[in-house]
Amino acid sequence: MEKTRTPKNIFVQGAISPEKIAKSIANHSTKTDIGGHSIFLGQVRADGKEGGKVYAIDYTAYEEMALEKAFEIREAIFKKYPLTCMHIYHSLGEVKTGEICLFVFTSSKHRKAAMDACEELVERIKKELPIWGKELIDNEQSVWKENT
Incomplete structure (x- = not known):
């Protein structure tokens, strides 16, 4: 009988802490059939904008749709690659500059x-999930960020 996977909440309020990342890695030390991990950490940059510099990004999402789409992407990636496990946190x-906003x-x-x-997962998350980031600029302006 095939194991049924259920949608997981990928969202974290605010920045993803180094402690959460370290704990996730440490939790895999007992899984002795794993020979390799790949990790992507997305970090907020202090990009220069007209009249100022980005000091944070304020992320919003259509959560229900994003969770359904993330589940669909997870299932497709599990079918395509012989993975032992996969974790997504957004x-x-x-989230202030220098902090982590995406952990795959x-x-x-x-x-x-x-x-x-991991590479395909990150690309699909950026292209397909209904998540938006408003760049907060130190001149008290904001600009909606475009994923590239």
Whole structure:
């Protein structure tokens, strides 16, 4: 009988803490069939904008739709690659420059599958999930960010 996967909440309020990332990595030390992990950390940049510099991004999402789409993407990636596990965390709310807003973690028996899956997962998250970021600029303006 095939194991049924259920949608997981990928959202974290505010920045994703280094402690959360470290704990997630540490939790895999007992899974001795894993030979490789691939991790992507998205960090907020202090981009220069007209009249100022970005000091934070305020993330919002159409949460229900984003969770359904994230589940669909997870299932497709699990079918395409021989992964042992996969984790996705994305911030909502304000995340300051230098802080982590996206944490994607894939694991497999062999590194290539983990790395390829992680890269595809990040690209699909950026393109397909209804998540928006408003760049907060130190001149008290804001600009909606475009994913590239």
